[in-house]
Amino acid sequence: xxxxxxxxxxxxxxxxxxxxxxxxxxxxxxxxxxxxxxxxxxxxxxxxxxxxxxxxxxxxxxxxxxxxxxxxxxxxxxxxxxxxxxxxxxxxxxxxxxxxxxxxxxxxxxxxxxxxxxxxxxxxxxxxxxxxxxxxxxxxxxxxxxxxxxxxxxxxxxxxxxxxxxxxxxxxxxxxxxxxxxxxxxxxxxxxxxxxxxxxxxxxxxxxxxxxxxxxxxxxxxxxxxxxxxxxxxxxxxxxxxxxxxxxxxxxxxxxxxxxxxxxxxxxxxxxxxxxxxxxxxxxxxxxxxxxxxxxxxxxxxxxxxxxxxxxxxxxxxxxxxxxxxxxxxxxxxxxxxxxxxxxxxxxxxxxxxxxxxxxxxxxxxxxxxxxxxxxxxxxxxxxxxxxxxxxxxxxxxxxxxxxxxxxxxxxxxxxxxxxxxxxxxxxxxxxxxxxxxxxxxxxxxxxxxxxxxxxxxxxxxxxxxxxxxxxxx
Numbered sequence: 001x002x003x004x005x006x007x008x009x010x011x012x013x014x015x016x017x018x019x020x021x022x023x024x025x026x027x028x029x030x031x032x033x034x035x036x037x038x039x040x041x042x043x044x045x046x047x048x049x050x051x052x053x054x055x056x057x058x059x060x061x062x063x064x065x066x067x068x069x070x071x072x073x074x075x076x077x078x079x080x081x082x083x084x085x086x087x088x089x090x091x092x093x094x095x096x097x098x099x100x101x102x103x104x105x106x107x108x109x110x111x112x113x114x115x116x117x118x119x120x121x122x123x124x125x126x127x128x129x130x131x132x133x134x135x136x137x138x139x140x141x142x143x144x145x146x147x148x149x150x151x152x153x154x155x156x157x158x159x160x161x162x163x164x165x166x167x168x169x170x171x172x173x174x175x176x177x178x179x180x181x182x183x184x185x186x187x188x189x190x191x192x193x194x195x196x197x198x199x200x201x202x203x204x205x206x207x208x209x210x211x212x213x214x215x216x217x218x219x220x221x222x223x224x225x226x227x228x229x230x231x232x233x234x235x236x237x238x239x240x241x242x243x244x245x246x247x248x249x250x251x252x253x254x255x256x257x258x259x260x261x262x263x264x265x266x267x268x269x270x271x272x273x274x275x276x277x278x279x280x281x282x283x284x285x286x287x288x289x290x291x292x293x294x295x296x297x298x299x300x301x302x303x304x305x306x307x308x309x310x311x312x313x314x315x316x317x318x319x320x321x322x323x324x325x326x327x328x329x330x331x332x333x334x335x336x337x338x339x340x341x342x343x344x345x346x347x348x349x350x351x352x353x354x355x356x357x358x359x360x361x362x363x364x365x366x367x368x369x370x371x372x373x374x375x376x377x378x379x380x381x382x383x384x385x386x387x388x389x390x391x392x393x394x395x396x397x398x399x400x401x402x403x404x405x406x407x408x409x410x411x412x413x414x415x416x417x418x419x420x421x422x423x424x425x426x427x428x429x430x431x432x433x434x435x436x437x438x439x440x441x442x443x444x445x446x447x448x449x450x451x452x453x454x455x456x457x458x459x460x461x462x463x464x465x466x467x468x469x470x471x472x473x474x
Contacts, residue, residue, distance in 0.1 A: 002040025003033065005221030005337075006179075009197055009206045014177070019146050019156040021171060024181030028193060029214050030159040031055070033181075034121035035064055035071075036218045037157055041119040042073055049075045049117035051108055053127040067217055077111045079104065101131040105141055109148055117154060125160040125171070139170055146174060176201050182209075189328030195221065211333025222333035225340065227378035234384030236437075239350070242280030245456035246273070249432055251440040254413060256349070258437065259377045259387040261408060264417030266392055268428055269447050269454070271295075273415065274352045274388045275304050275311065276454055281350050282314035288350035289321040289342040291335075293358025297324045308453040321348065327361060332372045335359075339376060343383050351380060355390040370410075377410055412436045417447065430456065 007013045014020060022030050031054075038048035050071075052060060057078040064071050112120070125142075132138030142158075149156050158175065162168045172178050177200035184192045194209045212221040238253035247253045254260050254277070262270040278288035292300055300322060304311045314320040321342060325335070342348040353359060360369055380387050389411065408414060414434040419426055430447040432440040443459035 001033070002036050002043070003219055003221055005210070005212070005223050006033075006195075006219075008223050009210055009221065010177075010200060011203050011205050014155060015200075015203065016155050017150055017153050018176035019149060019158060019174070020177045020179070021158050021160060021175040022179045022181065023160045023162050023167070024195075025183055026161060028181035028183045029212070029219050030161075030181060031060075031063065031123055032067070032214055032219050034123060034157050034159055035060075035067075035069065038074055038119050038121055039069060046118035047075070047115065048119040048121070049077060049112065049115055051077045051079065051111070051120065051122045053079045053104075054124045075111075075115045075117065077108070079107070101128060101137065101141055104128070104131070105144060108145070112149070112152060112154070116152070120149060120154050120156045121159065122156065123159040125158050126162075129168075135170065139174070142171065142174055172198070177203075192331050194331075194333075211331040213331075213334065222331070222337040224333060225336040225372075225375050225379055227375050227382060230379055230382055232382045232384055236384075239277070239386055240280055241273070241277050242283065243276060243454055243456065245445070246276075246454075249430070249441040249445065249456065250413070250415075251432075251435060251438050254386055255437055256386050257381045257384045258412035259381065259389060259410060260413040260415060261389045261391055261411035262415045262417065263391040264393055265419060268417035268419060269430070269449055270390045270392070270417060271300075271303075271354055272307055272449055272454055273417075273430075274354060274390060275307075275309055277386075277388060278320050278350055278352060279304075279309045279311055279314070282311070282319040285319070286350065287319055287321070287346060287348045288352065289323065289339075289346070289348045290352040290354060291323050291325055291338075292354045293325050293327055293361075294355055295324075297322055300324075306451060307449060308451055318346075321346065325358070327358060332369070336372070336376055339380070343380070343385055348385065350386050350388070352388045353390065355392050357392045374410055408434075413440075429460070 001007055001010070001013055022033060024030055034050065038050060041048045050060065055063075057076040060076060061071055108122075122145075128141065129138055132141060146156075158171075160168065160171065162171075178198040180196045180198055182194050182196075184194065186192065192211065193213065194211050196209050197205045197207065206223060206226070208224050210221060210224050212219055214220075234256060236255050236257055238247075238255050240247050240253045241250070262273060264270055275290070278290060281288050290300075295303070301312055301315070311320055311322070315322050323338070339351065342351070356373075359373075377387060411434070413432065413436065416431050416433050418429045418431075420429050421427070428447040428449070429444050431444040432442075445459055446457040448455045448457065
């Protein structure tokens, strides 16, 4: 179709010489998809025809120009103007009550015979349905068009404004495939669109909902991530943090392909530890990607520099990809696509998600976000990518860990950070409470952050109650 994400969902694209239905409310992107389909055909030497009863040719050209497209080589058959059907008529605008459905059908067939297109887009069927006034007559006219187009080797997209709340089941039964588009408006943030392939005869396609966006240049589709479709083979070796005492605490370091959860209150050192892993990876020539929901890019760079980690250089040369995520503009599919692009196209071996709270809040109106996260972590694990998830505890000195999501069961390792008071001073503590793939140090150590970097001090055997947030002398 010329839309890479949609072609992927369809198992490679559309079967030629068949008729397909694209349905959705106004504004969902039907016409844009139709134009992309025809322009892709022109690029590979397949002439196209756009039959319009909904917009004039000039309106189509104006819409296309907003995407940077020129339609000069594309045949536009404008049935909005009555003269395209009856040259002797004095009417200027087409009205369904004034011209019989059969005349429209014959006019379209005559134009197809004249231009001999390989690809056809018909926009829209709503007008034909109104003209038919009878379900049987409407069905017969659609069938007549279907067999006419198939005999001439045409691949056809029919655009229809029926919504999923009132689907045209008769029409769906006639066509070879159905793609349904939806337009969602969250209470806050940018509008979101998604599509679903309802059927394609004789073809294995990826079901379910898939997010997409309309941007300059057309529709961009983000196929739903399915981890089992992306098996990988890698050596499960430990990854050093660059800090010997932290590696010792972790039993030699964290392993490739595993996900680790860093949890604790704000300012306890979660982002600093995650950045330390990325900074160390950059020193080995490996690429990392840090997706930050809670801090601006400038603040992140300044904070790291204050801890003796000048990540500006590896960020500049691409060893560390620092991407600030706008929470109000994100969809789950788009974020999964960004993760896949970083791994498959840029060669990233470490992903930092800072933080899970921001990730969940960015898509607060989405359901089953934990399943989205599980699928993404499974994919990253199969690719041998180490993932660090940061989860902020609610409340600076809360006695319990209360996060936006219970992600502990998803993590292969859990690093817990806490504040404790000693000698009238607020101090930080670090401990490893879980690691599935081997032994780890079980003692609690003090974590210090300074302009010289991170340091981990000796264990604190004289303290008790640090983990629940109620420290005292043992």
